[in-house]
Amino acid sequence: MSRHSDSRNSSRLDRRLQALSDARELGEGVLPDNSLQEVFNVLERASSRRSLSGDHTVVGFFGATGSGKSSLFNAVSGAEIATAAARRPTTSEPLAGVWGAEGSEPLLDWLEVRNRHHAAAVDGFANEETGLILLDLPDFDSTKASNREVVQRMVGLVDVLVWVLDPQKYADAAVHNDFLTRLASHEAVTLVVLNQVDRLPQDDVQPVLESLRSILARDGLARVQVLAASALTGAGVDAVRAAIRSVAVKRKAQSQRLAADLTKASAELSGVSGAGEAAGVRPAAKTRLTDELAVAANVPVVVRAVRQSYRLESVKRTGWPVTRWLSRFRPDPLRRLNLRSAAPSELNRTSLPPAGAPERARADAAVREFADAASVGAPGPWRAAIRGAAREGRERLPDALDQAIAGTDLAANRNSWWWAVFNVVQWLALLTVVAGLGWLGGLAALGYFQMPVPEVPRVEGWPVPTLMIALGVGLGIFLAITGRFIAAAAANARAAKARKRLNAAVAAVVQELVVEPVEVEISRLAAFNAALRTAGAG
Structure with missing residues (x-):
């Protein structure tokens, strides 16, 4: 390479x-x-x-008790490195045969292999060209828990796994279910050896190998290399050694x-x-959530108060001066809600009624519906995470929404230009009435005291003082009625602006406490899936 x-x-x-x-x-x-x-x-x-x-390839020999694993290890090594048969019925701890000792010590320390043998060159294993470590490992079906733990650990550490099976137990569920099935992705570094074929009649060797290959295929190891060997007679040992050498030389x-x-x-x-991507946050869903939380936060109550407050203030400023003072006895709804007495930046809280059970239920339902819509398509754990993110800010929502409303400029203290015009005209109309009444009163007083009464000017036969009174009263009534219509239209416009600003304030809170946490989790899922695809792209 x-x-x-x-x-x-x-x-x-x-x-x-x-x-x-x-x-x-x-x-x-x-x-x-x-x-x-x-x-x-x-x-x-x-x-x-x-x-x-x-520079070293670590090859582990794994097998069950009686599979002849240590004997095959010796045969492949070309030396009696591992004590086998009657003298050591089971392998109790890892044993290493090393070809190319330089640089192997730290690796063997990491593997926790204390028994090390610097092996002599054998056909296929030459120190100068092959950095190779063969490990004879404890039996995976050992009755000792410590031995089984060593095997489990080494399965995860060695570079190449050689599974030594025997004709009697090659289909044993223990090796297939506990190990081989779980290593289906490791076919490139797995070698299966059917040892002790000398115990089989010659005609049975091939059928047994085919049976073994069929079982391995069910394990997900259809392409794994399967060899037949006999450590006792030496049959197939060269092929096993050649297969190991081929892997070691390639350094892959x-x-x-x-x-x-x-x-x-x-x-x-x-x-x-689980597989899948979340549907994500849709503008329509976010708008619906904002609308629902605006209702739960009493935005309609505030909008209605803005409308009523403007109309009341209009009456105070433009109504008939003689009767407008009566409007001062009507409470200002915005002042009652603590939304008129100070600048928005100076307010921390409103006097809106706290959210009751219906409002809380409505807000919870809206948040849940939003999270459910955003998490559609996401796998189970991530769907739960998205929903959890949406609920995290639920406890902070009432206070945050109240503060958002308190901090919204409702234009409650702004005057309208037409108020001043109507007010001046109303006072002129009242002065006209007063002047007319005074004129007529003066004439009446002169007559009462039997004094000469001057001729009163007339217009189309109507006395001017009477016309002044009629004109002033009529103008005042006209202005009062017209002012109410103008006030109603202006109040609706001001309420619409207030609703827009309040909804924007609510939307900002919703974005911070609900939408952004949900979007973070959705982005995290997308990044997780992308990372997993890259990691799994073998």
Whole structure:
């Protein structure tokens, strides 16, 4: 393999490792801790293995009691490295045969293998060209828990896995269900050896091998290499050694093993997470949520108060001066809500009634409906996370909405230009009435005291003082009625502006406390899926 190809593969592996690390971090708080811990362990093992000797390929021999694993290990090694048969019925701890000792010590320390044998060159294994470590491991079906733990640990650490089976127990569920099925993604670094074929009649060897291949196919290992051998007679041992040497010489086993681990970890994390993307936040759903929370926060009450307050103030400013003072006895609805007495920036709270059970239920239902719509399509754990994010700000919503309303400029203290015009004309009309009444009163007084009464000017036969009174009263009534119509229209316009500003304030609170947390979780799911796709792209 060229140096350029090695560099490219290494870079690809780096990207996959980083992607799996990103997926693990993104899944925190959403996916089960034990699943995330498994991913972390994979990443830790990968980091540790890559920091150690890249010139050595670690091959582990795994097998059940009586499979002849240690005997095959010796036969492949070309020396009695492992004590077998009657002298050591079961392997109690890992034993290493090392070809190319330089640089192997830190790797063996990491593997926690104390028993090490610097093996002599044998056909296919030459120290000068092959960095190779063969491990004879405890039996995976050992009655000792410590032995089984060693096997489980080594299954996750070695670069190449050699499974030694025997004709009597090659279909044993223990090896297939507990190990091989779980390593379906590791076919490139797995070798299966049917040992002790010397115990089978020659005509039965091929059928047994076919049966084994069929079982392996069901395990997901249809393309794994299967060899027949006999440690006792030496049959097939050269083929096993050649297969191991081929893997070691290519120097690809370490990266293939790590790539297989990444594929497996990604698949398992994907299985825990589930597949799918969230529908996301739709503008219509956000608008509906804002509208519902605006109602729950009493925005319609405030809008109605703005309308009523404006109309009341209009009467105070433009009504018939003789009767307008009566309007001062009517309370200002905005002042009652503490929304008129100060500038918006000086208000912390309104006097709106606190949200009762119906309002809270309405707000909760609106938030739940919004979260459900946004999480459509998301897998179960992420759907729960999205819903949880939407609910996180639920307790803060009432106060935040009240403060938003209190901080909204309702234009309650702004005068309208027409008030001054109507007020001046109303006072002129009143003065005209007063002048007319005074004129007529003066004439009446002169007559009462038997004094000469001057002729009163007339217009079309009507006395001017009488016309002045009629004109002033008529104008005052006209202005009062007209003012009410204008006030109603202006009040509606001001209420509409207030509603728009209040809805904008509510929308800002909704965005901060509900929408943004939901969008963060949806973005986290999208990033998680993207990272997982990269990590699992073997």
